[in-house]
């Protein structure tokens with residue numbers, strides 16, 4: 001698996017006259033195939049995820065993916081790491097899934113004249129064959145989320161980062177999305193408020209007030225987080 005390395009990586013931003021810490025200096029080596037990230041609203045989960053592909057840059061320390069530094073080699077890191085946003089409409093930039101996937105394929109070695117066929121095959125593999133040329137606004141929430149995932153995966157990333165990917169999905173689509181995720185060969189790092197989904201991992205990080213408050217087995221992490229949510233202090 002790929003090595004995602006946080007070396008004392010921290011994020012501070014200026015808000016008015018104050019410096020606010022979004023993530024305290026954090027050191028982590030992530031090599032597991034599935035890593036989930038849980039924690040309260042505003043605890044810093046998205047900040048942590050966004051550091052992995054350079055959407056957010058550390059203000060102290062560094063983050064690298066297989067030795068590729070997010071600060072000095074952002075474009076290279078984004079070729080390695082695909083990012084799926086909570087809201088697929090923030091992701092899909094073209095009017096239809098077909099055009100969006102074709103755009104993604106431009107970043108791979110596929111020749112221009114072969115892209116349409118490759119995009120159609122790729123979309124069909126996600127069970128969305130009948131929806132390739134439908135406006136992304138006319139897709140259901142579940143179809144749209146799957147299309148966004150298909151489009152990111154068309155760039156053949158080695159690592160997939162997903163920020164609360166099932167928040168907008170009903171139970172059926174959440175299960176469908178979950179099955180697709182579990183079948184992927186990519187290394188996956190995802191945040192979620194769905195504690196059952198969090199258990200679909202080999203390692204879970206609990207983020208609390210900009211620090212990793214727990215790092216370990218998913219079931220233990222969920223127990224820790226429940227305790228933290230109820231009492232404010234885990235036992």
Ligand SMILES: Nc1ncnc2c1ncn2[C@@H]1O[C@H](COP(=O)(O)OP(=O)(O)OP(=O)(O)O)[C@@H](O)[C@H]1O
Nearest residue numbers: 013015020022039040041042043044045046047048
């Ligand atoms: N660019 C920014 N400037 C100032 N504050 C920010 C910025 N980005 C995030 N924050 C703040 O940092 C904190 C952590 O935000 P983050 O989005 O990482 O939390 P989260 O754990 O993903 O939350 P949620 O579960 O609600 O999505 C929040 O208080 C947020 O308001």
